[in-house]
Amino acid sequence: MHEPYGVVAGILPWNYPLVNVALKVAPALAAGNAIVVKPSVETPLSAAAFVRLCQEAGFPPGIVNLVLGSGSSAGTALVAHPDVKKISFTGSTAAGQAIQKLAADRMKAVNLELGGKxxxxxxxxxxxxxxxxxxxxxxxxxxxxxxxxxxxxxxxxxxxxxxxxxxxxxxxxxxxxxxxxxxxxxxxxxxxxxxxxxxxxxxxxxxxxxxxxxxxxxxxxxxxxxxxxxxxxxxxxxxxxxxxxxxxxxxxxxxxxxxxxxxxxxxxxxxxxxxxxxxxxxxxxxxxxxxxxxxxxxxxxxxNCMFTGYPQIPLAPHKMSGTGVELGTEGLLAYCKRKSAVLGYDTQAPVGWNVK
Known part of the structure; x- marks a missing residue:
């Protein structure tokens, strides 16, 4: 089964700021999480307007949240915060590596969509x-x-x-x-x-x-x-x-x-x-x-096409371009924890050996 993490962080780049905030918020909420969005210091107003519209649309308080600040201050604090269980980041490879290292010390899951050539x-x-x-x-x-x-x-x-x-x-x-x-x-x-x-x-x-x-x-x-x-x-x-x-x-x-x-x-x-x-x-x-x-x-x-995109097609970066999956069913499930359950209905079945 799949369960929400609880609170996730979406750390955004400066290019396509409105598109990128939507790509973080939509799957996070669909999976049952609350999200804290941190836009780039170069383009904060698009994310701020998006979060305000979410509030005006009737989203419950605390579901879509906004934090402003630099990556080294606000971004680092989000990644390190004990209540943030998952981080989704889009940006440079260098910044993604820093986030991955910080998250690894806390065994946190990360999605990283980074650079490309x-x-x-x-x-x-x-x-x-x-x-x-x-x-x-x-x-x-x-x-x-x-x-x-x-x-x-x-x-x-x-x-x-x-x-x-x-x-x-x-x-x-x-x-x-x-x-x-x-x-x-x-x-x-x-x-x-x-x-x-x-x-x-x-x-x-x-x-x-x-x-x-x-x-x-x-x-x-x-x-x-x-x-x-x-x-x-x-x-x-x-x-x-x-x-x-x-x-x-x-x-x-x-x-x-x-x-x-x-x-x-x-x-x-x-x-x-x-x-x-x-x-x-x-x-x-x-x-x-x-x-x-x-x-x-x-x-x-x-x-034989270029930039033809559908939200159901996953994007999974290779090599130094990142890790994890954005978009598609896999991109939605990336905002979930996996859990397996084994149910025992046979009351006569052995439960082990050499135990009386």
């Missing part, structure tokens, strides 16, 4: 126009600040040059600007530190041997957007494993393009990073697609 794999037989649209949307929506976005493009050699040209053309027509405008795809970076980190990767890319096909630096926009942290959507070609832009999570509007020859190399390149969160495969060959799904060491794989 995800790859979208395009074979020569793919619909290149549709694949290019998927690549651009995946890599650049929300300025690349999305854990399941694909910041690596693995493209098969025979079509690599053609595909890069298609990407460059489509990217030139993408709008960077005010996220409140319905035709905007790429907004600003969330903070100055994230902005400077992404620019640091871009500045170092040519020195590693990359070629900047598009973008590559700061972007100036007119007032009133001139104070934002804007970066040009950037395409880097000639990327090879071992380069920082190939292996490390940038979390910005930067796409690293790596060429491959054949299925085996594509799978090896995709699996070469320490993360295993998501990925995408584009091919007209359904048998090849299935072989690739089996070969990739990642928790969620889209085939």
């Amino acid at each position: 995800n790859a979208i794999i395009v074979f020569a037989d793919a619909d290149l126009e549709r694949a290019a649209e998927a690549v651009i949307f995946s890599a650049f929506v929300n300025a690349g600040q999305l854990c399941v976005s694909c910041s690596r493009l693995l493209v098969e050699g025979p079509v690599a040059g053609e595909f890069e040209a298609i990407l460059k053309d489509k990217l030139s027509r993408v709008k960077v600007g005010n996220p409140e405008d319905s035709d905007t795809l790429i907004g600003p970076m969330i903070t100055r530190s994230q902005y400077e980190l992404a620019l640091k990767y871009l500045a170092g890319a040519p020195g590693e041997g990359c070629k900047v096909l598009s973008g590559g630096g700061k972007l100036a926009l007119p007032a009133p957007l001139d104070r934002g942290f804007w970066i040009e959507p950037s395409l880097l070609s000639g990327v090879r494993p071992g380069m920082k832009v190939a292996d490390e999570e940038i979390f910005g509007p930067v796409l690293s393009i790596i060429r491959f020859e054949g299925e085996s190399e594509a799978a090896a390149l995709s699996n070469a990073v320490e993360y295993g969160l998501s990925g995408s495969v584009w091919t007209r060959d359904s048998e090849r697609a299935l072989r690739m799904v089996k070969a990739l060491d990642t928790g969620l794989i889209w085939v």
Whole structure:
């Protein structure tokens, strides 16, 4: 049987703050728990509004709760609190490791959905126009600040040059600007530190041997957007494993393009990073697609689609991308304790041996 933990904690990242608070609260309550939500210090207002709406909707007092503060203070206190029996965290791998270590000392259960360096794999037989649209949307929506976005493009050699040209053309027509405008795809970076980190990767890319096909630096926009942290959507070609832009999570509007020859190399390149969160495969060959799904060491794989999601499909991170399960029936049961019961109805059955 499955029983609620009692009180659980949901510690949230700054990207997609409203979506992420809903993804924590809904399964926690459905499983019978109360939850304490701690949003990022960068985006606390969405979670605060969500909790207020829960109260206005008639949720009993103490069921959906809000704590504000930094991860090092409020987050640590939540993880360490004896009444909090389960922690669900979405955020950086470094923060997730710290939470897991602190929880382990108290034998607490954790769900960790962490970083990714995800790859979208395009074979020569793919619909290149549709694949290019998927690549651009995946890599650049929300300025690349999305854990399941694909910041690596693995493209098969025979079509690599053609595909890069298609990407460059489509990217030139993408709008960077005010996220409140319905035709905007790429907004600003969330903070100055994230902005400077992404620019640091871009500045170092040519020195590693990359070629900047598009973008590559700061972007100036007119007032009133001139104070934002804007970066040009950037395409880097000639990327090879071992380069920082190939292996490390940038979390910005930067796409690293790596060429491959054949299925085996594509799978090896995709699996070469320490993360295993998501990925995408584009091919007209359904048998090849299935072989690739089996070969990739990642928790969620889209085939000839991108970001198509259903709440009943579980997301189970691999490797340094986390532990546990979000979404689906398994994601709901992650907020429950397991219990087994053995009922004895036969009053004549032996209860042991060598006992009189």
